[in-house]
Amino acid sequence: MHTLTDYGFTDRIRGLFSFRFPATGTSASVPARVIRSDRGRVLLATDSGPVHALSDGAEVTGDWVALTNDDGAAPPAVVGLLPRSSTLQRKKAHDPLADVQVLGANIDLVGVVVPIDRPLSTNRLERTLVAAWDSGAVPIVILTKADLSNRFDEVVAQTVERARGVEVFTTSAESGDGLDALQARVGTGNTLALLGPSGAGKSTLINALVGSEVQDTGDVRSGDGKGRHTTTSRELIPFGNGSVxxxxxxxRGFALWDAEAGLEAVFGDIEELFPLCRFRDCAHDREPGCAVQEAIVSGNLEERRWLSYRKMERELASLHRRQSVAEQRRHARSFHKVVKEAAMAKDYRNRFRED
Ligand SMILES: Nc1nc2c(ncn2[C@@H]2O[C@H](COP(=O)(O)OP(=O)(O)OP(=O)(O)O)[C@@H](O)[C@H]2O)c(=O)[nH]1
Ligand SMILES: [Mg+2]
Ligand SMILES: [Zn+2]
Incomplete structure (x- = not known):
């Protein structure tokens, strides 16, 4: 049976608990971590094994929560949530009206999983790296299925170039290559979340790291090499040393949510060009003296990268316009409410005077 320590309960987390919930460990509150969250119900890791609890849906996989003591009398309930050290989020869909979806919390490393046997999608890689940096975690790139490629060195070099400053690990669950290096990088008491397209080999890699078939895996379709969406929920799996x-x-795609900081982390070199343009309000399109266009012409900036940046930037700008419209509506509503309440109060006072 796994203990809470197996799920990453370090001295730091213990300290946070006793600070936030001084009654930790007593009958009032028990520390726990969300293994899986499923509309109104959560599966939690505790020191006395996994428990199911009711939740209001605010908790996501990876959260640290305080739980009422399960003395057997009533079903345990989540009574508190520790502040998150990182929050991985995305827009639910590319639809501009879609809401935010929090994928996971308290993740130390985000592994962007890229199968080596399929053409590298640079846009997807960049987009996922933007979200990963923005979460507060550190991204790494994990190339999988190394045993399936004879263009190995070429793909690795291409990925290292595209991932810019992010560590790249190559692995094969089949041969076991690269697993030790990845395990060493995760270290003790850290959580590594794997992100990537269906069929990329995320669950297979987890099984190889854990050393047993803890997760279901599915073969890829022979026609187009796409996966079958075998894994259906986000879930924590301990793999020794308190690493998770x-x-x-x-x-399929990764639509961004409020990821300006991530955009800067991935495309900071582009943003540094802007002050070098001749005109302060340069649209970086056809203006004379545009540093961006000059960098593209001279080969210092890949045009594809510039377009990718532009696209994500536009996406975030439209998200913000939408957020500000929603904000204005909320404000208008609360303003009406205040006016209405004031009128009611006045009405009440007037009536009171008449009595
Ligand atoms: N040869 C080889 N095949 C692998 C390797 N890793 C994964 N595969 C195969 O790739 C297929 C997909 O693997 P999964 O682990 O199910 O992929 P996934 O990323 O978890 O996919 P979803 O759960 O659908 O998102 C399976 O047929 C695996 O056997 C590897 O290192 N070498
Ligand atoms: Mg899977
Ligand atoms: Zn410019």
Missing amino acids: LMDTPGV
Whole structure:
């Protein structure tokens, strides 16, 4: 049976608990971590094994929570949530009206999983790295299925170049290559979440790291090499030393949510060009003296990268316009409410005077 320490309960987390919930460990509150969250119900890791609890849906996989003591009398309930050290989020869909979806919390490393046997999608890689940096975790790139490629060195070099400053690990669950290096990088008491398209080999990699078939895996379709969406929920899996893996369902695309900081982390070199343009309000399009266009012409900036940056930037700008419209509506509503309440109060006072 796994203890809470197996799920990453370090001295730091223990300290946070006793600070936030001084009654920790007593009958009032028990520390726990969300292994899986499923509409109104959560599966939690505790020191006395896994427990199911009711939740209001605010907790996500990876959260640290305080739980009422399970003395057997009533079903345990989540009574408190520790502040998150990182929050991985995305927009639920590319639809501009879609809401935010929090994928996981308290993740130390986000492993962007890229299968080596399929053409590298640079846009997807960049987009996922933006979200990963923005979460507060450190991204790494994990190339999988190394045993399936004879263009190995070429793909690795291409990925290292595209991932810019992010560590790249190559692995094969089949041969076991690269697993030790990855395990060493995760270290003790850390959580590594795996993100990537269906069929990329996330669950297979987890099984190889853990050394047993803890997660279901599915073969890829022979026609197009796409996966079958075998994993359907985000889930924590301990793998020794208090290190934890988070398996996730493969996602087709990664729509960004409020990821300005992530955009800067991945495209900071582009943003540094802007002050060098001749005109302060340069649109970086056809203006004379545009540093961006000059960098593209001279080969210092890949045009594809510039377009990718532009696209994500536009996406975030439209998200913000939408957020500010929603904000204005909320404000208008609360303003009406205040006016209405004031009128009612006046009405009440007037009536009171008449009596
Ligand atoms: N040869 C080889 N095949 C692998 C390797 N890793 C994964 N595969 C195969 O790739 C297929 C997909 O693996 P999964 O682990 O189910 O992929 P996933 O990323 O978890 O996919 P979803 O759960 O659908 O998101 C399976 O048929 C695996 O056997 C590897 O290192 N070498
Ligand atoms: Mg899977
Ligand atoms: Zn410019």
